[in-house]
Every structure is written in C-alpha cells, then in structure tokens.
Amino acid sequence: MSLPARPTSRRPGFAILVTLMVVSMSLGGCSSFKDWDPFGKKQKPLPGERISVLTNERSLSADVAPGEAKIILPAPSANKDWPMAGGYANHAMHHIAVRDNLSEVWSRDIGTGADDELRFVSPPVVGDGVVFALDTQSQLSAYDLKTGDNIWDSDLEPENDDEGHIGGGVAYERGRVFVATGFGVVFAVDAKNGKVLWQEKVGIPLRAAPTVRGGRVFIVTLDNNLIAFDARDGKTLWTHAGAQETAALLGGASPAVDNGIVVVPYSSGELFALKVDTGKVIWQENLVSIRRTDAVAALAQIRGRPVIDRGKVIAISHAGVMASIDLRTGRRLWSRDIGGTDSPWVAGDYIYTITNDNELICVSRTDGKVLWVIGLPQFENPKDHEDPIVWSGPILASDRLIVAGSDGEALALSPYDGHLIGVVEMPDGVSVTPIVADGTVIFLANDADLVAYR
Numbered sequence: 518m519s520l521p522a523r524p525t526s527r528r529p530g531f532a533i534l535v536t537l538m539v540v541s542m543s544l545g546g547c548s549s550f551k552d553w554d555p556f557g558k559k560q561k562p563l564p565g566e567r568i569s570v571l572t573n574e575r576s577l578s579a580d581v582a583p584g585e586a587k588i589i590l591p592a593p594s595a596n597k598d599w600p601m602a603g604g605y606a607n608h609a610m611h612h613i614a615v616r617d618n619l620s621e622v623w624s625r626d627i628g629t630g631a632d633d634e635l636r637f638v639s640p641p642v643v644g645d646g647v648v649f650a651l652d653t654q655s656q657l658s659a660y661d662l663k664t665g666d667n668i669w670d671s672d673l674e675p676e677n678d679d680e681g682h683i684g685g686g687v688a689y690e691r692g693r694v695f696v697a698t699g700f701g702v703v704f705a706v707d708a709k710n711g712k713v714l715w716q717e718k719v720g721i722p723l724r725a726a727p728t729v730r731g732g733r734v735f736i737v738t739l740d741n742n743l744i745a746f747d748a749r750d751g752k753t754l755w756t757h758a759g760a761q762e763t764a765a766l767l768g769g770a771s772p773a774v775d776n777g778i779v780v781v782p783y784s785s786g787e788l789f790a791l792k793v794d795t796g797k798v799i800w801q802e803n804l805v806s807i808r809r810t811d812a813v814a815a816l817a818q819i820r821g822r823p824v825i826d827r828g829k830v831i832a833i834s835h836a837g838v839m840a841s842i843d844l845r846t847g848r849r850l851w852s853r854d855i856g857g858t859d860s861p862w863v864a865g866d867y868i869y870t871i872t873n874d875n876e877l878i879c880v881s882r883t884d885g886k887v888l889w890v891i892g893l894p895q896f897e898n899p900k901d902h903e904d905p906i907v908w909s910g911p912i913l914a915s916d917r918l919i920v921a922g923s924d925g926e927a928l929a930l931s932p933y934d935g936h937l938i939g940v941v942e943m944p945d946g947v948s949v950t951p952i953v954a955d956g957t958v959i960f961l962a963n964d965a966d967l968v969a970y971r
Contacts, residue, residue, distance in 0.1 A: 639686025686726025800847025
C-alpha cells in the first residue's frame, strides 16, 4: 500500500491506459497506488475495454507548443508543520520534501463524517508533531503525527444549538489551536489537553479556517467581514467589512498574511489588502469576469485561498479571473480568464491549479502563460456523464502533484508535463486538499477517516 515513487524521467507526451479489469482488481478494498509502469515499458495487455485515465476534453489550451516549456523546480525542502489551511500564513509552500516511496502508516476515524447536510470544508493541521482535525459535528481531536494515537477530544458544539456544524476549520500557533465554527463562535484551545482557553461569539456562521500570525487570529464571516482577534485573550482588535453577497459556494477562503499585510478574499469576488496592525485598507481588487454567462458562473466567490509569494499575490475566483497582483501597490501584473475554486499552488516560477472545468494546469508565475493543461476525470460514469467528480488540490511533494477526488481516488501527476504517475484509493471521497508535514502526507476522507502516508 504505497504512493508512487517520484519519476526518474521527465519525458512528456505518453498516454497511460488502464482496463476496467485492472481498475476493479486493483481498487477493490485496497489503499495503494496502482503498480503500472508510468514510463512506457511494453507489457502484455490485459483483456477488457481500454479507457483513458485522463480526459482529452479540454476547454483551455497551452500557450506554448508541447515540449517547449522547460520547467525547472526548486529542490524539495522539508517542512515540520502544516499549522493552518494552506500550510503557513502566506500559503506559499513551494516544493515539499517527502520520501520517494510512501506507504500508509496509520488510519484513524476522527468522528462523524460528511453526508447530504454536513460537509468538510477545511483540512486538518499539524503543529509540534500533533495532527488536529475537526469532524462534521464540531468535535476537535488531536493525534500523534508519528503513530496516529489519539491524544484528546474536545466537543465544541453549543448545548442549545445543533444546526451550525458546517464550520470554518482550525489553525495552530504557539501551543494553541484556534477553531472557527458554523455556530459563529471562535475558540482558542490548549493544544496539550483540549481545554478551551477562550471563546468569542461572532453571531455569524464561519465557513473559512482561521489564519494566525504574530499573535493575531484572522477570521472571515459568512457575510464578508474580516475580524482580527488577539490570540492571547480573544479581544477584537479591528474589523473590516466587504460587500455582502446573497449567494455563495459552500466553504470560504482563509486570508493570507505576510510582510505586515493581510490579504482577504470575499464571496463577492473582492480582494482587499489591509495592514495587520490597524486594518487600514492598502488596496482593493475585484476578480469578477465580465464574461459570465449563467447563474452558476455568476458566483463571483474567491473560494481558493490567495497566496502571497515574494511580493506578489496570486489569486483565482470562481467567476473566471486568475491574477498576479503586486502586494504593496495593488497593481495587477497579469490576469487570465481562468476560474477555479481551490487554492493555487506556487512553486518557484510556476503556479499549479485546478480550473472549474476539472483541468489541472501549470501557469508561468512571471507572465501568466499556460504551459500545459491536463484534463482530469469529470464523471464517475463517463459514458453517461453521471456523478460529477470534484477535485481538491494540488499539492507538490517531491516531484509529484497530488490531487484528491470526490470519487474516492487520489492521483499523482508529473509537475513537468502533467502525465499520470499513479492512483490510490481513499476510504471514501475526499473534499479537502491533502496536507504534508514532517514527511507525512495526510488525507481526510468524507467518512471521517484520517489517513497518513510516510
């Protein structure tokens, strides 16, 4: 039961085909990447109908000819923690180091999973060797990163309210876990024992995980308000109000913080840069496309977390705008008519993201050119176009882009040309992006199974 080793070749352009027999044999009750050869060595074909793992249907085309892009990534580097949604407060994780061969080391049930009414909207986090995860009934749990052993559980559900369980998520800093809940309450919890240190009632549901930096906790409310709390005692330091939106996608985007600036995305498509100490507005942008054609496309929400990377803000909206913005001035450096609902991943001079059309793309961080495009599976039943698949990610770990799907599969693809390296079956569908800490890749499946690979 293992993740595929990172590739030893970067040859683009091959096709990977599997048979229905291979799918049924290799995935039935097994949690391991399929042991096909990704580099084109001839093997005896198996009987059965052959189907392409990656779809050829694309709405987006690369701006360069196949093989023209020479992608050179920074060397992988280790990260001990993953303290909040998006990794660190600026959400720029670059190229994370893990072992070449990864195997499942533990799996734990964290509580109540997702159903038709309850959803996971944010991933777990890791701080000082402990994994912190929130289930869909607002139970916060702590697990040893190495062994998966449960350390403590803390029930954060209010006594007289059981209707607000779709919460924002968790973050960690300096021995404290900060939790945003759908009940409109922000908690600070002792990371050692799960004891609630303080709680502040906001009164508005919270759908995005907190961002914490420098003793400040930044929370975005459902009605597009940003609140900065003092991490020590929960005192409100300042607030900022964006434009309210009558409709939005489930979930929200956590703010990004770096160099004394907090960049907050709203469901209105607005993007604000504010001073972290006062909340004063530095600049404002709007990632709403004028080419919206239907009611769903008209949802302007920035659901993917923005990334602050080396003086630039990288952000994408559901409404169809991906942009690079100067952090200090707010000047738009480039923009593309590309929409998405998950967070971009920046690594060196490249940006990886999943579009609204289930395309995994690589974009130049310098000028926004699309360097390659790979279509991900769109339906569990591709013949009849039934059961749409929603993909989460990507993350980049030792020359592997990892994405996870609502169909219960995770894919590993090459960051150099997008070709498929391998597939692993999850215990259930996955709705939140995997995380990596101390060489361990962690998935949270919709049935509330927390699965670790190392």
